[in-house]
Amino acid sequence: MIEFSRVSKVFDGRKAVDELDLVIPQGELAVLIGTSGSGKSTTLKMINRLVEYDAGTLRFAGEDVRHFHPETLRRRMGYAIQSIGLFPHWTVEQNIATVPQLLHWPKPRIRDRVTELLELLHLEPGQYRGRFPHQLSGGQQQRVGVARALAADPDVLLMDEPFGALDPVTRAALQEELRRIHALSGKTIVLVTHDIDEALGLGQRIVLMEQGRIVQQGSPLELLTHPASDFVRDFVGRSDIGIKLLALDRVADRTRHDEAVGGEPIASSSTLREALSAFITRKVDRLPVVDEQGRPAGTLHFCDLLEAQA
Amino acid sequence: MSPPLKGWPKALWRVAGDPLPWSFAALVALTLGMPALRPLFAALFPELDRPVYQQDSFAALVMAHLSMVALSSAIAIAGGVLLGLWVCRPAGRAFRPLFESLLAMSQSFPPVAVLAVAAPIIGFGEAPALIALVLYGLLPIAQGTMAGLDSVPASTREVAQGLGLDTWQSLYKVELPLAAPVILSGIRTSVIINIGTATIASTVGAKTLGSPIIIGLSGFNTAYVIQGAVLVALLAITSDQLFGRLEERLGAWRTRDATDAGAARFVQVSGR
Numbered sequence: 101m102i103e104f105s106r107v108s109k110v111f112d113g114r115k116a117v118d119e120l121d122l123v124i125p126q127g128e129l130a131v132l133i134g135t136s137g138s139g140k141s142t143t144l145k146m147i148n149r150l151v152e153y154d155a156g157t158l159r160f161a162g163e164d165v166r167h168f169h170p171e172t173l174r175r176r177m178g179y180a181i182q183s184i185g186l187f188p189h190w191t192v193e194q195n196i197a198t199v200p201q202l203l204h205w206p207k208p209r210i211r212d213r214v215t216e217l218l219e220l221l222h223l224e225p226g227q228y229r230g231r232f233p234h235q236l237s238g239g240q241q242q243r244v245g246v247a248r249a250l251a252a253d254p255d256v257l258l259m260d261e262p263f264g265a266l267d268p269v270t271r272a273a274l275q276e277e278l279r280r281i282h283a284l285s286g287k288t289i290v291l292v293t294h295d296i297d298e299a300l301g302l303g304q305r306i307v308l309m310e311q312g313r314i315v316q317q318g319s320p321l322e323l324l325t326h327p328a329s330d331f332v333r334d335f336v337g338r339s340d341i342g343i344k345l346l347a348l349d350r351v352a353d354r355t356r357h358d359e360a361v362g363g364e365p366i367a368s369s370s371t372l373r374e375a376l377s378a379f380i381t382r383k384v385d386r387l388p389v390v391d392e393q394g395r396p397a398g399t400l401h402f403c404d405l406l407e408a409q410a
Numbered sequence: 411m412s413p414p415l416k417g418w419p420k421a422l423w424r425v426a427g428d429p430l431p432w433s434f435a436a437l438v439a440l441t442l443g444m445p446a447l448r449p450l451f452a453a454l455f456p457e458l459d460r461p462v463y464q465q466d467s468f469a470a471l472v473m474a475h476l477s478m479v480a481l482s483s484a485i486a487i488a489g490g491v492l493l494g495l496w497v498c499r500p501a502g503r504a505f506r507p508l509f510e511s512l513l514a515m516s517q518s519f520p521p522v523a524v525l526a527v528a529a530p531i532i533g534f535g536e537a538p539a540l541i542a543l544v545l546y547g548l549l550p551i552a553q554g555t556m557a558g559l560d561s562v563p564a565s566t567r568e569v570a571q572g573l574g575l576d577t578w579q580s581l582y583k584v585e586l587p588l589a590a591p592v593i594l595s596g597i598r599t600s601v602i603i604n605i606g607t608a609t610i611a612s613t614v615g616a617k618t619l620g621s622p623i624i625i626g627l628s629g630f631n632t633a634y635v636i637q638g639a640v641l642v643a644l645l646a647i648t649s650d651q652l653f654g655r656l657e658e659r660l661g662a663w664r665t666r667d668a669t670d671a672g673a674a675r676f677v678q679v680s681g682r
């Protein structure tokens with residue numbers, strides 16, 4: 101879907117992106133991560149031509165992005181940044197309708213689409229569509245930002261630290277939302293973050309950048325188990341790699357379905373990291389597991405956390 | 411304290427507490443009724459033979475004054491906004507420092523000096539007056555436009571572009587509406603100054619509310635001076651109030667709190 105081959109970008113004589121090779125297949129959720137100034141945003145913005153690349157080739161859907169009219173290209177790609185990106189003088193409805201209006205959709209279709217998206221992002225349409233951004237909490241603003249990016253059903257979603265300004269609880273909720281939307285829509289998503297937990301939790305492919313170059317790319321598991329260098333090892337968190345590995349798997353994967361114990365249950369959708377925390381705080385070695393509907397689903401044994409990881 | 415007012419007394423109180431109707435009523439009353447105040451001015455200035463200015467009707471002077479202000483302000487608004495826009499675009503950015511110092515310089519000439527230079531070159535009458543007024547009106551408007559556009563966050567501009575708005579769409583749908591309150595307050599300042607400055611246009615022969623003031627000053631007729639000055643002041647106050655009203659309207663979305671959200675539910679998606 102998106103192919104960088106030896107793409108470079110020079111700002112003031114310095115290479116912000118340096119001979120980048122990266123392929124993001126259709127439907128993948130790729131996360132660009134790295135320290136501040138490593139070239140993540142520049143890489144993202146080259147995809148929708150907010151930044152024009154200087155050397156190499158960058159293809160979208162098989163064609164050089166330069167062959168597209170910039171506005172046409174951008175309207176096929178949702179774009180979301182930190183919450184300040186909402187237009188403050190427009191209502192939630194008008195903000196979400198931005199791209200559909202540019203594409204001249206008929207009004208009833210726009211209205212229905214806004215309703216659908218507000219529902220998708222758990223904002224009650226009747227209550228929120230007429231509000232202005234300053235009448236929303238940070239988390240709600242960000243939901244609207246995501247809805248706006250999705251509005252015209254784009255092929256690709258580009259997100260630049262979309263949850264960066266949020267508190268941890270709201271951020272976790274929105275990450276879960278994004279995971280759900282990705283699973284539901286199968287869209288290609290490129291997300292920039294500097295939060296390693298966000299990257300490990302969301303990404304199917306993680307691209308770790310430093311000084312405009314890719315240091316390592318791969319699945320979260322690959323990065324954690326086979327870091328290519330000390331830099332990668334430090335970045336993913338040398339001392340708590342084990343904890344982060346646990347965060348990649350769900351309780352459901354290790355549950356013994358034929359057993360039942362008493363006590364306060366844990367949800368099968370929780371991560372094993374959360375389960376480890378529950379084992380330690382409750383000082384037990386077995387936890388009852390319940391499914392989404394709260395029905396008993398079996399038991400999780402402490403020793404099963406150690407089961408071989410891939 | 412009195413109990414809270416309800417019904418028509420409340421409505422009446424709201425109108426009475428608003429200076430706009432008052433200043434407007436005073437302006438109209440004095441414009442039409444100045445001759446009726448003859449006994450008052452005669453009593454105040456017993457030494458004057460003609461205590462009320464009568465060469466022209468005050469209605470004609472107000473109209474002439476207003477049309478001079480309207481014409482010069484219209485030119486200044488068009489020119490100031492366009493220049494301000496241009497020096498904030500990539501194409502004109504290089505000229506911004508030069509433009510800003512030119513504007514600052516033009517402002518340091520007293521208006522009378524501009525008239526004194528312009529009149530011999532262009533001749534007497536309205537043309538030199540208009541030129542001086544336009545030059546003076548330009549600065550606050552251009553400054554307001556630049557400040558307004560500067561106040562639009564870079565991230566807002568970037569996201570507009572990123573969503574696929576082209577340069578013009580971004581300008582008229584996003585940047586200008588967000589800059590509008592600042593631009594409008596520049597226009598407000600400019601027009602109010604203009605209303606005052608237009609009085610000295612009478613020194614080069616244009617007919618304005620400055621006429622009674624200039625004639626009164628040269629003929630030691632204080633009554634004429636007062637009559638002209640009061641009307642100019644009322645004109646300025648009324649215009650300022652009107653601008654205040656307009657600013658409130660433009661910024662209405664900013665002050666909306668969560669309780670108003672229900673009413674906004676029925677607001678349709680804006681037209682293209």
Ligand SMILES: Nc1ncnc2c1ncn2[C@@H]1O[C@H](COP(=O)(O)OP(=O)(O)O)[C@@H](O)[C@H]1O
Nearest residue numbers: 111112116134135136137138139140141142143
């Ligand atoms: N528009 C620009 N002009 C000049 N330098 C820029 C511009 N955008 C980014 N840079 C530089 O390019 C480098 C990479 O920036 P960026 O891609 O924003 O990094 P990140 O998003 O990873 O923090 C930085 O050194 C930054 O200063």
Ligand SMILES: [Mg+2]
Nearest residue numbers: 140141142260
């Ligand atoms: Mg960045």
